[in-house]
Amino acid sequence: MIATISRKGYFSASHRLYNNHWDNQKNIEIFGKCSHLNYHGHNYQYIVSLTGKIDAETGFVFNLQKLKNILYEEIEKIFDHKNINLDIKEFSSINPTIENVVIFMWNKINKKIPSDFHLKITLYETENNFVEYDGK
Amino acid sequence: MIATISRKGYFSASHRLYNNHWDNQKNIEIFGKCSHLNYHGHNYQYIVSLTGKIDAETGFVFNLQKLKNILYEEIEKIFDHKNINLDIKEFSSINPTIENVVIFMWNKINKKIPSDFHLKITLYETENNFVEYDGK
Amino acid sequence: MIATISRKGYFSASHRLYNNHWDNQKNIEIFGKCSHLNYHGHNYQYIVSLTGKIDAETGFVFNLQKLKNILYEEIEKIFDHKNINLDIKEFSSINPTIENVVIFMWNKINKKIPSDFHLKITLYETENNFVEYDGK
Amino acid sequence: MIATISRKGYFSASHRLYNNHWDNQKNIEIFGKCSHLNYHGHNYQYIVSLTGKIDAETGFVFNLQKLKNILYEEIEKIFDHKNINLDIKEFSSINPTIENVVIFMWNKINKKIPSDFHLKITLYETENNFVEYDGK
Amino acid sequence: MIATISRKGYFSASHRLYNNHWDNQKNIEIFGKCSHLNYHGHNYQYIVSLTGKIDAETGFVFNLQKLKNILYEEIEKIFDHKNINLDIKEFSSINPTIENVVIFMWNKINKKIPSDFHLKITLYETENNFVEYDGK
Amino acid sequence: MIATISRKGYFSASHRLYNNHWDNQKNIEIFGKCSHLNYHGHNYQYIVSLTGKIDAETGFVFNLQKLKNILYEEIEKIFDHKNINLDIKEFSSINPTIENVVIFMWNKINKKIPSDFHLKITLYETENNFVEYDGK
Numbered sequence: 120m121i122a123t124i125s126r127k128g129y130f131s132a133s134h135r136l137y138n139n140h141w142d143n144q145k146n147i148e149i150f151g152k153c154s155h156l157n158y159h160g161h162n163y164q165y166i167v168s169l170t171g172k173i174d175a176e177t178g179f180v181f182n183l184q185k186l187k188n189i190l191y192e193e194i195e196k197i198f199d200h201k202n203i204n205l206d207i208k209e210f211s212s213i214n215p216t217i218e219n220v221v222i223f224m225w226n227k228i229n230k231k232i233p234s235d236f237h238l239k240i241t242l243y244e245t246e247n248n249f250v251e252y253d254g255k
Numbered sequence: 256m257i258a259t260i261s262r263k264g265y266f267s268a269s270h271r272l273y274n275n276h277w278d279n280q281k282n283i284e285i286f287g288k289c290s291h292l293n294y295h296g297h298n299y300q301y302i303v304s305l306t307g308k309i310d311a312e313t314g315f316v317f318n319l320q321k322l323k324n325i326l327y328e329e330i331e332k333i334f335d336h337k338n339i340n341l342d343i344k345e346f347s348s349i350n351p352t353i354e355n356v357v358i359f360m361w362n363k364i365n366k367k368i369p370s371d372f373h374l375k376i377t378l379y380e381t382e383n384n385f386v387e388y389d390g391k
Numbered sequence: 392m393i394a395t396i397s398r399k400g401y402f403s404a405s406h407r408l409y410n411n412h413w414d415n416q417k418n419i420e421i422f423g424k425c426s427h428l429n430y431h432g433h434n435y436q437y438i439v440s441l442t443g444k445i446d447a448e449t450g451f452v453f454n455l456q457k458l459k460n461i462l463y464e465e466i467e468k469i470f471d472h473k474n475i476n477l478d479i480k481e482f483s484s485i486n487p488t489i490e491n492v493v494i495f496m497w498n499k500i501n502k503k504i505p506s507d508f509h510l511k512i513t514l515y516e517t518e519n520n521f522v523e524y525d526g527k
Numbered sequence: 528m529i530a531t532i533s534r535k536g537y538f539s540a541s542h543r544l545y546n547n548h549w550d551n552q553k554n555i556e557i558f559g560k561c562s563h564l565n566y567h568g569h570n571y572q573y574i575v576s577l578t579g580k581i582d583a584e585t586g587f588v589f590n591l592q593k594l595k596n597i598l599y600e601e602i603e604k605i606f607d608h609k610n611i612n613l614d615i616k617e618f619s620s621i622n623p624t625i626e627n628v629v630i631f632m633w634n635k636i637n638k639k640i641p642s643d644f645h646l647k648i649t650l651y652e653t654e655n656n657f658v659e660y661d662g663k
Numbered sequence: 664m665i666a667t668i669s670r671k672g673y674f675s676a677s678h679r680l681y682n683n684h685w686d687n688q689k690n691i692e693i694f695g696k697c698s699h700l701n702y703h704g705h706n707y708q709y710i711v712s713l714t715g716k717i718d719a720e721t722g723f724v725f726n727l728q729k730l731k732n733i734l735y736e737e738i739e740k741i742f743d744h745k746n747i748n749l750d751i752k753e754f755s756s757i758n759p760t761i762e763n764v765v766i767f768m769w770n771k772i773n774k775k776i777p778s779d780f781h782l783k784i785t786l787y788e789t790e791n792n793f794v795e796y797d798g799k
Numbered sequence: 800m801i802a803t804i805s806r807k808g809y810f811s812a813s814h815r816l817y818n819n820h821w822d823n824q825k826n827i828e829i830f831g832k833c834s835h836l837n838y839h840g841h842n843y844q845y846i847v848s849l850t851g852k853i854d855a856e857t858g859f860v861f862n863l864q865k866l867k868n869i870l871y872e873e874i875e876k877i878f879d880h881k882n883i884n885l886d887i888k889e890f891s892s893i894n895p896t897i898e899n900v901v902i903f904m905w906n907k908i909n910k911k912i913p914s915d916f917h918l919k920i921t922l923y924e925t926e927n928n929f930v931e932y933d934g935k
């Protein structure tokens with residue numbers, strides 16, 4: 120039997136939206152207050168969802184304690200209480216929209232999960248704005 | 256790369272469930288207290304989800320500020336602090352169940368979104384009752 | 392020992408803000424879209440809080456099952472799926488602001504509670520707007 | 528037109544994770560504090576989602592009042608204020624992980640729903656841990 | 664200047680309400696399904712609030728990281744994934760209502776806090792039922 | 800009659816905790832990851848509560864639409880999508896703990912409110928950490 124198991128995580132970080140190939144005026148036109156020079160920040164929330172077979176012995180799709188440890192190593196240590204633009208080298212050239220951040224998270228976690236699981240990540244920047252990505 | 260971006264919105268409205276082709280007794284039998292003559296109301300919440308390609312220049316599937324403006328014009332101005340049965344002419348003959356309301360919302364928003372996006376809307380009448388519709 | 396025990400309740404109702412002694416223009420000036428003629432509505436939430444001594448035998452300040460029954464009789468039956476202006480006779484002449492509604496609720500519940508308890512009620516019209524009243 | 532209608536429900540129960548074919552040490556190694564001998568508990572939340580055609584006369588995919596009654600009979604009466612391992616005979620030999628509990632719930636509810644609806648259930652053990660199952 | 668700083672915590676536990684001096688019938692009459700023999704459980708949430716002077720050097724009423732450590736030692740290690748009646752010796756003779764549990768928690772935390780702070784604890788058994796206690 | 804009316808607001812900002820009179824090592828010792836050089840951020844939530852008499856004509860303690868406008872001018876324009884340390888001159892020398900931020904907010908709002916109202920502000924940095932201040 121196939122089920123999808125999910126674990127929610129949290130991190131607080133700062134960022135600004137900015138395209139290095141554009142001048143300031145175009146950045147403000149497209150990104151508005153999100154491009155503010157001195158950075159702003161969010162309490163990000165994310166949900167990591169794994170779809171796979173239920174193991175008959177454990178009754179688990181995936182051990183959530185193990186998943187929690189993976190999220191600590193791959194997400195929390197890198198993002199929590201950090202500046203996404205300045206502290207994560209990949210985002211020196213990539214604009215940290217929630218779309219680009221969730222793809223980065225997906226690639227990091229997918230490497231730690233056996234290939235017979237399907238991985239989807241949902242990332243909330245605020246309660247009102249969020250994104251889903253599953254590797255396509 | 257394909258992702259789904261979502262924006263949450265809110266409106267407060269009154270309504271009553273009622274089928275004009277039935278007598279009062281049958282309306283009460285099927286719709287119970289939801290058919291109460293003088294209307295009742297809800298704080299509706301909804302999530303508009305757009306699936307599409309991530310634009311390489313902006314890092315956006317769709318600019319959420321633009322989406323917020325569309326939701327203000329197409330949803331908030333029509334539904335917020337209104338009586339759905341009396342103030343929206345389409346619902347003089349259509350029963351304002353969450354199913355029928357979400358279809359109406361979907362048709363209005365879908366006209367404002369380029370055709371290469373797939374649109375899904377989730378509508379909450381209360382925390383416990385909600386509906387999803389994606390145009391099928 | 393003294394503690395405060397609280398129970399949360401819910402009702403969905405419609406209303407409009409309106410002062411009968413003013414003309415339409417003044418009502419719109421003061422109450423804005425909340426004075427809309429055809430009524431709008433909310434999922435109201437409320438918290439009933441009782442402060443009193445902990446009973447040594449039960450370990451209760453007040454039996455929450457009994458309180459739930461009082462709330463059903465005194466609040467839910469009167470407000471749920473109703474129009475506050477039209478269905479509750481006291482509000483034919485009183486403007487149903489959250490301040491006036493919470494005082495009405497407090498008077499109804501306080502009659503059902505022994506006088507050695509202190510009663511406070513918090514009433515939410517939306518997640519963002521709420522009022523507290525404790526009989527003063 | 529096809530939509531998905533959902534109803535949220537709640538129950539409070541105790542359980543422990545335990546595989547009868549393993550010794551205590553292996554149970555602790557795999558299930559950690561969740562295998563604690565004297566049981567612990569949760570406020571479970573679940574969402575029952577039905578996908579089907581919208582009925583032209585009622586405007587409903589499925590009458591949510593009827594669904595609420597089914598959930599009371601099939602879920603709340605069996606799980607609420609119970610010990611899952613000791614009070615539900617199927618779980619004397621099945622480990623009550625959220626995966627196994629959601630499958631049990633799905634089988635009970637699916638029998639009460641006409642076959643032209645597609646049923647999905649989401650079960651939350653805590654705000655952070657949850658599972659989805661749709662019969663596959 | 665005086666402010667109140669608060670930290671929220673969580674634990675999952677099982678319990679049953681029972682007065683040893685009463686027979687089964689009276690326990691069921693007073694406590695209903697909460698007295699179920701095999702225990703049930705909850706995701707408890709609690710808020711620890713400290714009122715005191717703001718320290719000019721740190722800008723803190725109380726260091727929340729230190730408070731988090733106290734809550735881990737005094738609350739989480741004792742209550743999380745435990746059976747309150749069976750695993751905490753004080754509750755072998757005290758009925759674990761939220762009133763009695765919050766007093767027990769208050770006494771444990773108050774010993775770890777300097778006497779120039781005023782301590783209040785709010786304990787949620789469910790989203791709908793909660794209690795506040797501040798040592799009176 | 801006296802009641803307390805409350806309005807919730809939101810802003811997203813970045814900050815870092817830092818005492819200019821201490822060296823880096825002492826700042827890390829006391830503030831931990833909150834002192835990270837490149838700033839981190841939060842979705843702040845706050846509740847502004849006004850206690851006063853209910854006006855007989857309007858049924859309001861205070862017009863919440865007016866209060867919303869005050870919060871936009873005094874809080875949102877200053878804090879939203881800003882860096883508290885760099886963009887608000889008072890915090891160039893004051894450490895932006897939630898205690899110091901809530902006092903700053905209280906002083907700004909209290910100037911705009913007639914003196915016969917009692918003002919309290921609650922400020923949430925995360926769901927788990929928050930502070931209350933009422934001018935004492």
